[in-house]
Amino acid sequence: MRDFFLIFTSRINIILKSITTMNAVRIASFIFVIGCFLAGSYYIFFRLFNYLIAVEIIGIALMDRVIEMGFFVFFIMLLFSNIITSFSTFYNDKELYFLFALPVRPTSIYLSKLFENCLYASWATMVIAIPLVVAYGVTTEAGFLFYPLSILSLFIYLIIPAALASVLIFVILRLLPQLKTRDVILLAFGFILGLTFLYIKLNNPTILKVFETESEQELLRFAANLTTVGGGYVPSTWLSNILKGLSVNSSQGIFYFLLLFFVSMSTAIFAFFMAKALYAQSWLLIGEHSSNLSKRKSLLTSFRSGSTKTLLFKDILLFIREPTQWVQLSIFVILLVVYIFSLRRTPIYFTFPLWRTIVSFANFAYICFVLATLGVRFIFPTISLEKSGIWIIGSSPLSFRKIIMIKYFFYVLMAIIIIEGLLIFSNIFIKTDQRIYMLMPLIAFFVAASLVSINLGFGGRFPQFDVDNPSKIAAGSGGIIAALMSIAYVGISILILATPAYHYLATTYLHRPSNYPLIYLSFIGFFVFNIFTIVVPLRIGIKALEKRDF
Amino acid sequence: MKTLVIKNLKKKFGTTWAVRNLNLELEPGEIFVLLGPNGAGKTTTLKLIAGLLHPDEGDVVINGIDTRKNPLEAKSRIGYIPDEPFIYSKLTGREFINFVAGIYNVKHDDYEKKMAELFKRFGVGAWIDGFSEGYSHGMKQKVVMCQLLLHDPQLILIDEPLVGLDPKSSKTVRETFIELKNQGKTLFICTHTLSFAKDIASKIGIINVGEMKFIGNLDELSKISGKRDIEEIYLKLSEESVNETIP
Ligand SMILES: Nc1ncnc2c1ncn2[C@@H]1O[C@H](COP(=O)(O)OP(=O)(O)O)[C@@H](O)[C@H]1O
Ligand SMILES: [Mg+2]
Numbered sequence: 001m002r003d004f005f006l007i008f009t010s011r012i013n014i015i016l017k018s019i020t021t022m023n024a025v026r027i028a029s030f031i032f033v034i035g036c037f038l039a040g041s042y043y044i045f046f047r048l049f050n051y052l053i054a055v056e057i058i059g060i061a062l063m064d065r066v067i068e069m070g071f072f073v074f075f076i077m078l079l080f081s082n083i084i085t086s087f088s089t090f091y092n093d094k095e096l097y098f099l100f101a102l103p104v105r106p107t108s109i110y111l112s113k114l115f116e117n118c119l120y121a122s123w124a125t126m127v128i129a130i131p132l133v134v135a136y137g138v139t140t141e142a143g144f145l146f147y148p149l150s151i152l153s154l155f156i157y158l159i160i161p162a163a164l165a166s167v168l169i170f171v172i173l174r175l176l177p178q179l180k181t182r183d184v185i186l187l188a189f190g191f192i193l194g195l196t197f198l199y200i201k202l203n204n205p206t207i208l209k210v211f212e213t214e215s216e217q218e219l220l221r222f223a224a225n226l227t228t229v230g231g232g233y234v235p236s237t238w239l240s241n242i243l244k245g246l247s248v249n250s251s252q253g254i255f256y257f258l259l260l261f262f263v264s265m266s267t268a269i270f271a272f273f274m275a276k277a278l279y280a281q282s283w284l285l286i287g288e289h290s291s292n293l294s295k296r297k298s299l300l301t302s303f304r305s306g307s308t309k310t311l312l313f314k315d316i317l318l319f320i321r322e323p324t325q326w327v328q329l330s331i332f333v334i335l336l337v338v339y340i341f342s343l344r345r346t347p348i349y350f351t352f353p354l355w356r357t358i359v360s361f362a363n364f365a366y367i368c369f370v371l372a373t374l375g376v377r378f379i380f381p382t383i384s385l386e387k388s389g390i391w392i393i394g395s396s397p398l399s400f401r402k403i404i405m406i407k408y409f410f411y412v413l414m415a416i417i418i419i420e421g422l423l424i425f426s427n428i429f430i431k432t433d434q435r436i437y438m439l440m441p442l443i444a445f446f447v448a449a450s451l452v453s454i455n456l457g458f459g460g461r462f463p464q465f466d467v468d469n470p471s472k473i474a475a476g477s478g479g480i481i482a483a484l485m486s487i488a489y490v491g492i493s494i495l496i497l498a499t500p501a502y503h504y505l506a507t508t509y510l511h512r513p514s515n516y517p518l519i520y521l522s523f524i525g526f527f528v529f530n531i532f533t534i535v536v537p538l539r540i541g542i543k544a545l546e547k548r549d550f
Numbered sequence: 551m552k553t554l555v556i557k558n559l560k561k562k563f564g565t566t567w568a569v570r571n572l573n574l575e576l577e578p579g580e581i582f583v584l585l586g587p588n589g590a591g592k593t594t595t596l597k598l599i600a601g602l603l604h605p606d607e608g609d610v611v612i613n614g615i616d617t618r619k620n621p622l623e624a625k626s627r628i629g630y631i632p633d634e635p636f637i638y639s640k641l642t643g644r645e646f647i648n649f650v651a652g653i654y655n656v657k658h659d660d661y662e663k664k665m666a667e668l669f670k671r672f673g674v675g676a677w678i679d680g681f682s683e684g685y686s687h688g689m690k691q692k693v694v695m696c697q698l699l700l701h702d703p704q705l706i707l708i709d710e711p712l713v714g715l716d717p718k719s720s721k722t723v724r725e726t727f728i729e730l731k732n733q734g735k736t737l738f739i740c741t742h743t744l745s746f747a748k749d750i751a752s753k754i755g756i757i758n759v760g761e762m763k764f765i766g767n768l769d770e771l772s773k774i775s776g777k778r779d780i781e782e783i784y785l786k787l788s789e790e791s792v793n794e795t796i797p
Pocket of ligand 1: 568
């Protein structure tokens with residue numbers, strides 16, 4: 001145990017040091033973004049719960065159902081993100097060579113790595129979960145003890161997916177030690193996806209049907225038919241029972257708290273013994289495989305002339321050879337496809353065209369935010385990822401302007417494919433009004449061009465050449481600034497476009513007189529704003545790289 | 551025309567001068583070896599010439615091209631190998647070499663033949679098609695040497711070329727340097743290995759605490775210091791400068 005605390009405190013020290021060496025602007029923008037997120041999510045949950053609780057008869061039951069679903073989704077998300085990060089933290093981290101050479105027990109290394117992994121995988125979920133819990137407490141007018149106990153439960157809850165993910169990775173590597181990194185992560189995902197699919201099939205979450213019910217009679221029947229998600233055997237149900245119990249001061253809250261605590265500790269102890277049996281051994285095996293040199297054919301095995309092609313091929317190769325990169329992108333894409341197909345039912349719920357048009361605007365905004373997220377995660381780190389080749393690029397006759405522009409056009413092309421694909425399919429499903437259907441792809445073109453510029457430019461302005469993992473680069477202070485800028489860009493664009501959208505709706509559906517000059521003015525404003533957001537960030541990035549000492 | 555002209559070069563990190571008032575001129579066909587203890591400013595000097603660092607003052611002119619006014623043109627004349635030649639860990643050695651040739655816009659003509667020759671000379675084995683994450687330091691050195699010779703620069707800058715090489719490879723490297731010199735290339739090499747300097751240098755520089763203490767050939771060097779053995783000369787010169795800096 002002593003060596004665990006030694007490793008553990010040294011890790012805490014590193015984190016503290018990296019925070020204290022950040023400059024004031026970065027700390028301030030960091031706090032600002034997190035603060036906005038916390039406040040924003042709190043506000044949304046608070047409004048949602050207030051609305052639900054006011055629904056007659058079934059209000060409380062509905063609210064509990066929403067919470068349960070929320071915690072279940074968190075559980076799946078946590079499992080996913082723990083699996084993605086656990087392979088790199090437990091096996092692919094250079095620090096491990098140092099740690100395993102120290103006279104410390106492998107279980108101590110495991111525990112400190114588990115903590116690190118849990119932190120990286122869970123913080124984003126916690127930023128949403130904590131406001132949810134607080135909003136629930138405020139809505140149900142819970143006592144003071146509710147807040148510390150339920151937030152403590154959240155932290156206990158985090159341990160379960162983190163420990164399970166590590167066990168899953170250990171077991172897969174033990175059973176199939178020949179597997180490549182890529183296959184391990186794929187298998188783990190297959191496993192989780194299968195479980196989720198089974199769960200949804202068996203449980204058939206009927207909660208969405210509420211929108212289709214009309215009369216009070218039907219609502220009552222619906223409320224009576226609502227079943228507990230997972231039938232009481234999944235941790236998400238216990239967690240929501242803890243909240244429910246604590247908010248009304250019933251002993252049920254304490255009971256489920258103890259149950260969660262017990263199960264969480266048991267999972268951790270189980271994972272501890274699995275790690276004791278498997279971790280060190282499998283780490284050694286993996287090390288042997290990575291030094292295995294085999295002949296492979298690829299985009300660069302034969303010579304290509306021309307710097308543009310070479311640079312792009314290099315980027316593509318590195319992307320497809322890094323499982324943490326393309327696996328995460330695939331998950332994003334799968335989730336988006338699921339989202340698009342879920343829109344198929346929109347014309348059934350919303351028969352009135354005005355509502356469908358509003359849904360299509362909401363969908364547009366949502367897709368822009370998704371693209372912003374993708375940009376921060378995949379485009380922002382691309383300059384930082386040049387770190388091991390920066391000496392060759394910096395001393396070569398290839399200018400940073402050219403490098404940035406090559407990357408820019410490549411990523412803009414990718415972004416356009418993604419955003420236009422999403423928009424066209426979602427608008428077909430929503431049955432959007434013809435004119436909007438034609439106009440949106442044009443606007444999306446600018447959104448893609450601006451978001452790529454922002455993330456690439458700030459990626460060049462705030463590169464992190466000392467970090468390997470692209471997720472960690474994106475989660476660093478520079479990445480958060482890029483995220484802030486991207487979100488601000490989307491927000492401002494939507495504000496500018498809200499005017500013509502409103503006027504269009506008012507003219508078409510409410511038969512108000514139209515105000516064309518205002519509509520044109522807004523579009524010109526949007527255009528000018530985008531020229532700025534395309535040119536300036538790229539320039540900032542290029543100038544910063546040209547001035548930088550390597 | 552001189553291959554390299556450095557005038558009053560200065561570089562500061564924070565408040566400490568890493569390089570102070572450096573002046574140097576190198577002709578085609580010269581091998582310049584820069585000696586100095588750890589932290590003397592050797593790597594900084596090389597990076598300033600390679601364009602990876604920006605000087606605070608002074609000029610670097612390569613083949614008559616001012617690196618400030620025309621950095622890319624100047625960079626196309628040089629080849630640089632750092633002391634720790636990192637390679638993208640998920641590229642193979644061969645892919646890395648092709649990548650560099652691509653960004654230097656190397657001509658296609660006898661590329662494959664030249665590469666095969668270089669592989670043979672440096673004893674590059676089947677490992678060249680494995681990911682570079684599994685390479686030893688010496689293997690990486692060989693890869694970057696091949697890369698450098700493929701794009702055929704006029705001025706070659708190498709930081710600690712012998713670290714991690716086995717005796718046979720280091721002999722090959724030595725012979726290659728001599729060959730390059732005979733072809734009229736200019737080499738600028740930083741090292742701690744004194745015997746290496748003695749064997750191949752046509753000009754020697756000794757740097758300490760950012761200041762060039764001496765530039766000349768081996769004979770001039772022994773005349774100044776009154777010693778014959780290069781190790782004694784080196785120790786004497788670098789000791790003096792350390793004493794000087796302690797007020
Ligand atoms: N990026 C840097 N930031 C701050 N100081 C540096 C940096 N690079 C080098 N130095 C300092 O400059 C001096 C010269 O370093 P260097 O040129 O690497 O020496 P050498 O290669 O001769 O061992 C040293 O004191 C070193 O600490
Ligand atoms: Mg050095």
